Amino acid sequence: MNNRKLILFVVHESKKSGAPLLLLQLLKEFKAQGCFSIDILINKTGELDVAFEAIGTTYFYYPKYLLELNLKSKLLRRVLHQETSIKNHQQKLYKTLTHKRYDVIYFNSLGSQSMFTYLENYPAKKVTHIHELHAVVAGMDQVVVKSMLHNSNLLISSCKTITEFLSNTYTIDTNKLLENSVFLFKDRKKAIDNLGKPDQPSNPIFRIGGCGGVEARKGTDLFVDFAIKTIKEIPDVAFEFIWVGNDQTAMATQLTTDIKTAGLQEQIKFVGSTAHPEVHFNTLNLFFLSSREEAFGLVGLENAYCQNPLVSFDINGDLPLFINQYNSGKVIPEFEFAVFKTFILKLMKDKSYAKSLGENGKAAVVKDFNSAAQATIIQEALNKL
Template sequence: MKKILIVSNMYPSAKHPFYGIFVKEQVEELKKNYDMDIDLQVITDKETSKGQSILKYLRLWKRVFQTIIKQKFNIIHVHYIFPTALFVPFAKKITNAKLIGTIHGTNILFSKGIKYKIAKRIFDDLDEIVTVSDFVKEQLIKNYNVPASKVTTINCGVNRTLFHPKDKLVMKQRLGLDTKKFHVLFLGRVSLNKGIYTFLKLIQNCKDPDIEFIILGDGADKEKVKSEIANFQNVKMIDGKPKTEVPDWFNAADLFVFPTKKEAFGLVALESLSCNTPVIGTDVGGVGEVITHGENGYLVKDDDWESILTHLIELKNNPDVYNSMVEKCDMDLGENEIHVQVNKITKLYRSL
């Protein structure tokens, strides 16, 4: 039986049940393998003040070292590289465990300076590296000269038990939406990086009275956005919802707009497609690995609200085009289901 230690700076708790939920879902799938004994050392606190942030990492690293000194592990798998994996070069010296790191974002792709040197050392010391998209894999190899042979793309995977198609009319009625309207959804962090201001331009320039916009989420710019849309009748702003309720909103929406400015993969777009709701997204990072332009959605340039509006009107006014796109939403979902992706991790573990 392989003994595995999983380390993450994000993991759900009773107070924050959806903080790093994708890591927990992966762990729960891994635990279904009876030949693996899994231990966890994680951070469940979202506190972001500088002093408390430093303390929570110091406590995490202390627990990690105490654990690997007391117990013998075959594999240590760390999620998020910087700063979570700063312990890796030291762990390399005191354990024979194979070290795996999963890169979930693009924020570790430094080009120079001390952070680059530290990240380079970590990547050199890892035995295997997992990236959530081919885009991140290519950038990693290019920026850090990491051998392609030790990098594997395994995305977080969509939970299709939770995200699956439901009757759109029924969901609109259940959520109190006008069943005669074409609903366009923004779902996620209400912030500049997630493209909320591109979505605002879309709202401000759409003159079709049969289109209604929904902004669902919380974030740093929420109050500012709320004041910006105060005089618009074609938009609803909804507080962030538990993940268990998110599929209802994807199913009630006719279209999901994902105007993000940077994205390692784009799991949220995959979740929308899993509910048979087409996506218009920015062609950045790994988003193009989820959306096939003209098939299950459209890809646009950053902040190109004009193209989003053009595609939106086209889909709303052409039911045949829209329905054809809906039918293709699930064309690549099988290989992106969470259990398929976790099987890849299991295979990687067993190869070490």
């Protein structure tokens, strides 16, 4: 007899971003362990659809055939009120899900607001996994946020900083709050392991990297500002600053102009989005988390595993805690360039110091931030519901 819980895992968007990727890794662990019967419901489709479909029966809140329609077909459907409307699809979907009789519904993010409303009256235990901080949550419907926090049977916080944010901002039952940790994904670890360390050029360049969408929250403007100051104030060193991530933004356009005005386009570069950011990370001498707000920053773990020293502002986030606890870099006062510059000079002067920071970071990731351990914590909590 199969006594495994039947769980519906809800994905707010099937894109290669933090929360969906983290859920995907958890589901891979759960499937490997055979601990649950897994179904998946995807709100907004994306490039991870196939990966989720390989794990369990997958449903789509919006019918997938809509993606294949051209504009004319979409307009005709709207005008003719065809029976295959989205509303009819979603009503039929709800009936299908009702017949499955799930034990638990697991929402992968506070971003799953519309899905929580859709399934709020479904007779199953509810779990909400929370990855967001104030800047993101403030833009959400607060009525639904409070409903998710109050009506979920289990809340999972992905780091200490989020736990503190929830406790300070909302009235929550701390008895139903589970704090786990983000972790380095197995496929990312494997990709980094396969690279090896690059050969050092005869005239080495000190390379500093950042990552994320080019936007204010990620502090890309601060990254570029610090890059320009560093190059100008330490003119006898060959520097290269590279930013990995979506650069099709208004801020990117403005920053590109600023870089060209400074005449530094060969030393400060946006390399865009890539499926293999580790290729860039593996060449760095330092990873700079320039974010104004960041719950943790999974790229911090990737760079730590690459044995890159880390530097971060003293923001309300868990990467500064990681850096301090594991002695893997430097936490500097917010937006203080002088401290940033001093740290860079120390890294260049004392190679053994830089090496030890990198080794400390990698050892911490291997020991305390692995997917199997974190999946086990969540698995045990779900089985207790």
